[in-house]
Amino acid sequence: MSEVRLVGISKQYEGARADRPALERLDLTIPSGALVVLVGPSGCGKSTTLRIVAGLEEPTTGQVLVDGRDVTHVAPAQRDIAMVFQSYALYPHMTVFENLAFALRIRKLPDAEIRRRVEEVARSLAIESYLERRPKALSGGQRQRVAIGRAVVRNPKVFLFDEPLSNLDAKLRGDMRREIARIHQESRTTAMYVTHDQVEAMTLADHIVVLKDGLIQQVGSPMDIYDAPANRFVAGFFGTPSMNFLPAQAERVDGHLRVRGSGFELPIDDAGHAGDVTVGIRPERLTLDERPSTVPLAARVGMREMLGAEVVLHLESPAGDLTVRADARAGARPGDALTVWLDPRAVHLFDAGTEQRL
């Protein structure tokens, strides 16, 4: 088990615009044994971070520390870090066995020991019957298992996963996600996992790191990130359908906040900051019936998406477009007028200018 620390990491790619570095002064600690998910849209710098930890890229400035040892300029081979690639990157001319054994052979382990470890890992990943096959004779899911096995068999200090599931179909992705969670729980090896899929981030992570434009937006547990997003970007990135944002003005009245938007008025118990704000509320926290201390907002149904267990209603209101997750039995049809109820305790407030949480 090893702790990974990134100190002041910046990365400026050659030929890229100087004012848009891939990473800017990134500080991050991956606690020993934790699984940390780096998540963000394409180009946010999450893969670059991973490649810097792996040693495939050198940071322009900053240090990479593994267990306190500075490995910034150490070759990947000497870092004792294993990586699973999005494209699997299996050696196509070798059998599954040789793919798994490659790193062990380089380390000149005795043949019997190599065979024992490869077979053990193959068994735990249910690929023991394919050991003599070439990657080309395997399905996508089997290939990904081999790629994971190639990392596990080394028993490294740190696992790196670079969007390992994005080439798999939805069902397999779910299976493999649980497989990765199981492997991590069994080995408790420090792991960094890069994805743009918020569901993977929520389900796998001990800690989530949200990145955008090379800057960390928020670090926290999945629940922290969901319940207390640090800014409007993080709030909108997590949750399906994503959070509703309504423009409003906040003013202080008797030590409380009164948030007024077109068509609604919310009393907020917290004495926050007055001025232009954005009200954020998750689709599942809007209700179609009145509850204690909720406030009404008149709206009209624009579209109805049936999901089976629930229905997603897209509403037009004077305050702006809204999405509501409601019970599948809700009878609202496109064109119907209805009232949605906002719970002031479920509302997030963001500064309209800085987009930071208030």
Next chain:
Amino acid sequence: MTARRTRPSWLGVAATYAALLVVTAVVLYPVMLVCKKAFEPGRQFALSASPIPREVTLDHFRALMGAHGSHGELLFLRHAMNSALVALATTVVGVILSCTAAYALSRFRFPGRRAGLTTFLVVQMFPASMLLLPLYVLLDKMSLLNSVTGLVMVYATTAIPFCVWTLKGYFDGLPRELEEAARIDGAGPWRIFFTIMLPLARPGIAVTALFSFMTAWNEFIMASTFMTEETRYTLPVLLQSSVGQYSADWGLFAAGAIVTSVPVMALFYVLQRSLVGGLTAGSVKG
């Protein structure tokens, strides 16, 4: 529409086959004339246009193989050995140098990389005959005239630019993640080159090997200029010497041409399995 696609008219089929037959005949006719001459008695080309010999003899082959030099040695064997030695050495030298150069040019960024690649292209533009004189002088100064080593050096340098470009294209097409995976697995640059990249570049290497071999095996102008002693001839030079200015033995020439082309055909046959692509299937993505 669909009926036409699935069941073309017999007229269309007949026309297609007729056209193919004509093309095949046009391509094969000269080859058949050479074969006919090789097995037909007489030094001259007969005036008959028929590709089938009226009389069959192996005299030309016997004359070709049985010719003795001034010291009583079998000349054909000497020339075949010279050709084989030159062609194999060119292939080995050419492939080894091209592989390493192409890999470096494909994967590493270093000063002079672009200039080197451009130079390789530019030198391809000069015709071989233009290089004859300077090369002759160079080989003479190095006492490498009438030497297999000299000819190999000349052939290898001619073949390498083409081979480097071909192989570089091939290496460019191999996924970079494979090397990254190997680096993380602990492999050094040489191990990656030998155990990952070279096996995957096999089809590209087969093409360049074939090209190098054929360059050396078929080349005539340089061989005839630099190899002036009869015992140093390669097969193309031997062939040319059988059709001199004043007397031409076309029977001997035809027999020699057939014998000379057999190894190249054999090589094609052996390498054809490696020439097919698709070796990286299954390595990345689905």
